Amino acid sequence: MSDYKHGEMDITAQEKTFNGFLKAATYVAGASVVVLLFLAIFNS
Template sequence: MAEHKHGEMDITVQTKTFDGFVKATTWCVVAIALLCLFLAVFAA
């Protein structure tokens, strides 16, 4: 088994994936909050 050396792995793909996940989660939370606000104001 190869020796593990901290900090040598290329993590650019993982970083882009995580950044995309955070951005998508943020947009979903904003959309849900706006939907709840809309329903609270205009629902019968």
């Protein structure tokens, strides 16, 4: 544990994964809103 230096780890892969997750979550939330609006408008 003495070799660990705070802030020196390369986290580019984690950042790309997290940004992709946020983008996917945004698309899923938007699609859910569209589906709910469609159901609210066209459901009799």
